[in-house]
């Protein structure tokens with residue numbers, strides 16, 4: 001990932017609230033399109049100029065050719081708040097984060113966790129994140145539904161990993177049960193992406209707990225397929241794969257050596 005600074009300069013008198021609103025709209029639009037990562041952006045005002053540091057999946061993520069209709073509209077609306085089009089300054093490569101997938105994928109998977117800031121769509125061949133703006137819009141011009149699904153999945157993951165509250169159990173159900181709302185929404189988005197990209201796209205179902213012997217013999221929770229256990233796990237994570245349901249899952253983390 002890469003670090004950029006965007007600078008928004010005022011060309012006439014504006015109010016801070018009008019400027020904030022217009023700038024935040026640009027950032028929200030870029031986030032919903034996968035051009036910038038993360039959820040919170042510190043916008044600093046200094047000498048009549050607003051500056052914000054951003055994390056992008058690729059060096060070219062902010063290029064006009066990737067803009068969604070909402071990003072284009074938000075940039076146009078800056079003028080109404082008396083702000084010039086932002087200037088970009090490349091700061092450098094982020095040393096703590098993964099690179100993006102640029103190779104074509106033979107399969108893809110929706111996979112995230114609470115520590116991952118990157119795209120939840122991964123190249124199945126190397127598990128590298130695929131920048132979402134490179135994929136046709138999954139809903140209404142961009143990927144806002146997918147980004148929202150990711151944020152909720154991560155929130156549930158963090159609650160169940162912390163194991164400190166009663167919310168742990170409800171959160172675990174959302175990420176590990178095929179009857180949950182998060183499953184239904186994520187699985188539908190997966191189908192949409194598969195349809196748009198023509199690349200088989202799987203959903204990752206989290207798994208923890210369970211009896212050891214039963215765990216090795218468990219069936220696909222959606223169709224009852226008994227033959228979905230792989231001889232060798234993929235990427236040391238996916239021990240199960242049901243091709244017809246497009247679900248991959250791990251061997252319960254309690255039973256992995």
Ligand SMILES: [Zn+2]
Pocket residue numbers: 220221222223224225242243244245246247
């Ligand atoms: Zn199945």
